Amino acid sequence: MSQHAVKAPPTPDFVPTLAWAAALMVLLQLTGSTSWMLVPPGLLALGAFVSWQRLPGAFFASMPISLWFETTGFGIEDIAYVIMMMGDAGLPQNRKGYVSMGIENLASIVLWFALGMVWIGGFRELALRTMVNSDPFPGPSDRFGPCPYTRSLIPAQTGRRQSSIGLAMLSIGILIVMIMQFSNLYPEISYYSILRIRFVTLVGGALLVMLAVRAVTGYLHWRAMPQLEAEMVLQEGGWREGSREFTALNRWLSWARLSARMRGERQWKRLLGRRKQS
Amino acid sequence: MIRWSGWLREILGWILVLVGLYGFFMALGLIVNRQVIGGTVVGVLSVFMYRSGVGFLKMAVAARICQQAQDRVYPAPARPTPVRPGRPGA
Numbered sequence: 001m002s003q004h005a006v007k008a009p010p011t012p013d014f015v016p017t018l019a020w021a022a023a024l025m026v027l028l029q030l031t032g033s034t035s036w037m038l039v040p041p042g043l044l045a046l047g048a049f050v051s052w053q054r055l056p057g058a059f060f061a062s063m064p065i066s067l068w069f070e071t072t073g074f075g076i077e078d079i080a081y082v083i084m085m086m087g088d089a090g091l092p093q094n095r096k097g098y099v100s101m102g103i104e105n106l107a108s109i110v111l112w113f114a115l116g117m118v119w120i121g122g123f124r125e126l127a128l129r130t131m132v133n134s135d136p137f138p139g140p141s142d143r144f145g146p147c148p149y150t151r152s153l154i155p156a157q158t159g160r161r162q163s164s165i166g167l168a169m170l171s172i173g174i175l176i177v178m179i180m181q182f183s184n185l186y187p188e189i190s191y192y193s194i195l196r197i198r199f200v201t202l203v204g205g206a207l208l209v210m211l212a213v214r215a216v217t218g219y220l221h222w223r224a225m226p227q228l229e230a231e232m233v234l235q236e237g238g239w240r241e242g243s244r245e246f247t248a249l250n251r252w253l254s255w256a257r258l259s260a261r262m263r264g265e266r267q268w269k270r271l272l273g274r275r276k277q278s
Numbered sequence: 279m280i281r282w283s284g285w286l287r288e289i290l291g292w293i294l295v296l297v298g299l300y301g302f303f304m305a306l307g308l309i310v311n312r313q314v315i316g317g318t319v320v321g322v323l324s325v326f327m328y329r330s331g332v333g334f335l336k337m338a339v340a341a342r343i344c345q346q347a348q349d350r351v352y353p354a355p356a357r358p359t360p361v362r363p364g365r366p367g368a
Contacts, residue, residue: 207302208303211302211328212299215295215299215335218335218336219335219339222335222339222340223339225339225343227343230344233340234344237333237340
């Protein structure tokens, strides 16, 4: 009977999910004009409790639908109001119309839809299952036992990689807000200038935020590294800094050993030659 | 001794990282203002500074962890307690 060490209970899965779903909700609502943009992060928050493995697919699939309805200018509350009034009150005024979709909206919808379809197709889950099945886990107590990947495959969970995914999603949301802010700040300049500013803000801002997030998460990651890993890091750093000197030293030692061996062989040959002569 | 140098390296690493990020931000501003070549040069330099800072940080943290392990395995010898002279007549 194997004895398992008692560990501290881990943080519940829904805590980080809820945190970044709430942040994403706020950010998306800042960029959207209707309440449709609350649907995708709401799905995320819901899935945090029910631990639904198809949740990322539902999230990505709901994004184009929400964007589509966003273009109409009618929110969920407007539609609910119309349904409750049985159409007598009519639609609220001062809206854009039903669907006013430009090329940017269309491209955005298509991209989100493709991403959702790929995720729904279970590419990540399929890859993980295939990897685990092809190489069974030779555990210490249960050799070639059951699959060790017991966690559900939702993106935001406790753990280093999942936290970085959450941070990356947050940074993308921040970027969206930055782009909207920049484009609103310069309403009088030309369309191509706005495009350039958007592009630079998108690409450069993404890099900037990613670098900052990577520095912080990397530092936290390194602080938790075990002693063996720290020794290997130091060895690797020492080799990187002094590989040329080490190589020169090793070459000198190799030549010294070789020359000593050749010298010894010459001495033995000389001794054997003297014995034959005598 | 290595303890203080480790902390100094960490602080230096963070300074380099922050300077690199600020330089990158400046490069973005230059590119937005159509100064693409200047922005590219500043951006490349900033990336180098950022990478150097990250390397500094990583090595400093690794050295600190190794030093802590050394201190646990080989603790510093305790100071010998001075022996009091006995009381007269005791």
